[in-house]
Amino acid sequence: MHNLLSKINIIGVLVLNKQGDILFSNSIAQKFSYYFDTMIETTLRGAQSFCLLNYPAEVSALFHNNQFIVFINPIDQLLRLTKEKDSLQSLRNELNEVINSSFDGIVISDHEGVIIHQNPSYEKITGLSTKDCIGRSLKELEEEGVIDASASLKALREDKAVTIIQKINTGATILVSAVPIRNKDGEIEKVVNNVRDLTQLNLLEAEIKQLEQKNKQIHQELELLKEQSDPKLSLIAHSDMMKDVLDRALRVAQIDSGVLIQGASGVGKEKIVELIHRHSFRKDHPLIKINCGAIPESLLESELFGYESGSFTGAHKKGKAGLFEAANHGTIFLDEIGEMPLQLQVRLLRVLQEHEITRIGGTTPIPVDIRVIAATHRDLSKMVAGGTFREDLYYRLNIIPIEIPPLKERKEDIIPLIYHFLNGINQRYGINRKFSNEALNAFINYDWPGNVRELQNIVERVALMSLNPEIGIDDLQNELRFQDDLKFSMKGPAIGASAYQPNAAPLKDRLEAFEAQIIKDTIQNFPSIRKAALAMKVDQSTLVRKMKKYNIEK
Numbered sequence: 391m392h393n394l395l396s397k398i399n400i401i402g403v404l405v406l407n408k409q410g411d412i413l414f415s416n417s418i419a420q421k422f423s424y425y426f427d428t429m430i431e432t433t434l435r436g437a438q439s440f441c442l443l444n445y446p447a448e449v450s451a452l453f454h455n456n457q458f459i460v461f462i463n464p465i466d467q468l469l470r471l472t473k474e475k476d477s478l479q480s481l482r483n484e485l486n487e488v489i490n491s492s493f494d495g496i497v498i499s500d501h502e503g504v505i506i507h508q509n510p511s512y513e514k515i516t517g518l519s520t521k522d523c524i525g526r527s528l529k530e531l532e533e534e535g536v537i538d539a540s541a542s543l544k545a546l547r548e549d550k551a552v553t554i555i556q557k558i559n560t561g562a563t564i565l566v567s568a569v570p571i572r573n574k575d576g577e578i579e580k581v582v583n584n585v586r587d588l589t590q591l592n593l594l595e596a597e598i599k600q601l602e603q604k605n606k607q608i609h610q611e612l613e614l615l616k617e618q619s620d621p622k623l624s625l626i627a628h629s630d631m632m633k634d635v636l637d638r639a640l641r642v643a644q645i646d647s648g649v650l651i652q653g654a655s656g657v658g659k660e661k662i663v664e665l666i667h668r669h670s671f672r673k674d675h676p677l678i679k680i681n682c683g684a685i686p687e688s689l690l691e692s693e694l695f696g697y698e699s700g701s702f703t704g705a706h707k708k709g710k711a712g713l714f715e716a717a718n719h720g721t722i723f724l725d726e727i728g729e730m731p732l733q734l735q736v737r738l739l740r741v742l743q744e745h746e747i748t749r750i751g752g753t754t755p756i757p758v759d760i761r762v763i764a765a766t767h768r769d770l771s772k773m774v775a776g777g778t779f780r781e782d783l784y785y786r787l788n789i790i791p792i793e794i795p796p797l798k799e800r801k802e803d804i805i806p807l808i809y810h811f812l813n814g815i816n817q818r819y820g821i822n823r824k825f826s827n828e829a830l831n832a833f834i835n836y837d838w839p840g841n842v843r844e845l846q847n848i849v850e851r852v853a854l855m856s857l858n859p860e861i862g863i864d865d866l867q868n869e870l871r872f873q874d875d876l877k878f879s880m881k882g883p884a885i886g887a888s889a890y891q892p893n894a895a896p897l898k899d900r901l902e903a904f905e906a907q908i909i910k911d912t913i914q915n916f917p918s919i920r921k922a923a924l925a926m927k928v929d930q931s932t933l934v935r936k937m938k939k940y941n942i943e944k
């Protein structure tokens with residue numbers, strides 16, 4: 391027995407006979423030999439457990455086989471163990487607090503995939519209550535379809551940390567990172583899962599996207615307001631139709647694709663092209679405009695593509711760069727694209743597809759980086775059907791179509807346009823003209839076959855010609871040369887109501903006949919078409935096109 395007792399080395403052991411003689415003491419007990427007399431005396435008196443004043447140990451005694459066995463537990467060791475136990479407990483509490491207050495969800499499973507801990511965030515994120523999960527096997531939860539896959543089980547299977555996206559039958563989607571915790575032998579004891587709410591992330595992402603969209607919209611609206619309020623840019627758009635056009639143009643400006651602008655003469659096609667260019671990333675490079683209908687076929691090709699030296703009679707000695715080259719990095723505006731000859735359409739298509747041109751008489755292709763915006767007042771789809779416009783080119787140009795409605799279909803723009811042009815004239819000439827209500831009525835009720843250009847010309851002309859500060863209906867009647875012929879009554883009811891009584895002949899035919907007459911009369915009085923166009927305040931290209939249309943020769 392003493393042999394056995396001598397093996398005890400964490401606690402002191404003393405064996406006494408009934409008389410108090412020491413029969414055995416181990417090495418730890420001997421450290422307390424100084425106190426033996428008091429210990430023996432107290433033990434013989436029958437005390438079973440005692441800790442006397444100044445004792446550095448706790449003593450307990452038992453009587454067995456006529457012997458007293460006294461255990462001496464050194465107090466410092468006791469204190470140390472108690473302290474360790476306390477600090478372990480507080481560490482455990484702290485850890486629990488950290489886990490439980492974490493914003494991320496935390497789930498701990500044991501080495502068999504049974505959930506042993508789950509923090510409140512996990513419940514909040516997933517909607518799975520703690521009481522329903524603790525003690526549950528993840529395998530079962532998988533089988534029941536509560537979760538589609540378990541990260542803990544995957545980590546246990548693969549013996550390493552893993553991250554998965556998990557779907558929960560409550561509708562939540564979470565990102566789970568499972569990290570195995572190993573014992574000193576390297577075996578997995580637990581798996582700690584860190585859980586992030588992807589539903590929230592997804593929602594946030596969607597919210598950010600929405601905000602970005604709103605931002606873009608506000609930005610576009612601001613641009614729109616700027617366009618309308620800046621007198622230098624001066625693009626008037628009060629009608630919903632025109633606001634839509636502007637909105638579309640501003641959006642299209644951000645994309646570097648082909649744009650086809652359709653609309654009658656004078657509706658503002660060129661203005662829209664300028665707007666697109668001004669808002670595109672090409673804005674610091676040239677915007678080159680060319681009217682395909684105003685340049686003779688023979689010249690159009692060399693204007694666009696340029697030529698090498700000596701390629702034809704009259705060609706410049708050194709050769710010449712064409713407009714495609716001049717517009718490099720910028721925008722080229724091909725107005726009246728419907729007038730482009732078929733053979734040139736083929737060459738244009740090649741430029742759009744291959745981004746390079748070859749000068750007339752040249753062999754080396756020259757790379758060009760340009761955006762092509764085309765415009766026409768003709769129905770290109772009909773031309774395609776009739777075989778006068780190439781279908782492939784049509785689709786290439788018409789990636790984004792913008793249609794500008796005629797002025798008569800957006801009457802809300804008429805008064806703002808009148809004031810816009812009138813203010814310009816008043817400022818330029820230091821005058822202060824205004825229109826009477828009757829005159830404004832007449833403007834509103836007029837059909838504007840020449841669209842905004844015609845309105846601009848008439849406003850400027852009557853403002854300059856009128857002798858009175860207030861421009862009345864009479865001033866208008868003198869200036870609107872169509873009126874007598876069409877027998878329109880300018881004096882009409884309130885703004886918005888019909889003021890005219892057209893005769894039976896089709897309006898379009900009569901207007902065209904009149905327009906042809908005006909052009910004929912005017913060009914006879916001027917030495918050149920350019921000067922006649924200046925006097926009529928129309929682009930030279932428009933005048934040439936109209937002369938062609940009405941078969942008028944100078």
Ligand SMILES: Nc1ncnc2c1ncn2[C@@H]1O[C@H](COP(=O)(O)OP(=O)(O)OP(=O)(O)O)[C@@H](O)[C@H]1O
Nearest residue numbers: 624625626654655656657658659660661842843932
């Ligand atoms: N919305 C607008 N706001 C201010 N001015 C405008 C507007 N629309 C057109 N204009 C003016 O009207 C005139 C004709 O416009 P523009 O040259 O852009 O028309 P277009 O459709 O290109 O004509 P065409 O087909 O005959 O070349 C220009 O002086 C232009 O400044």
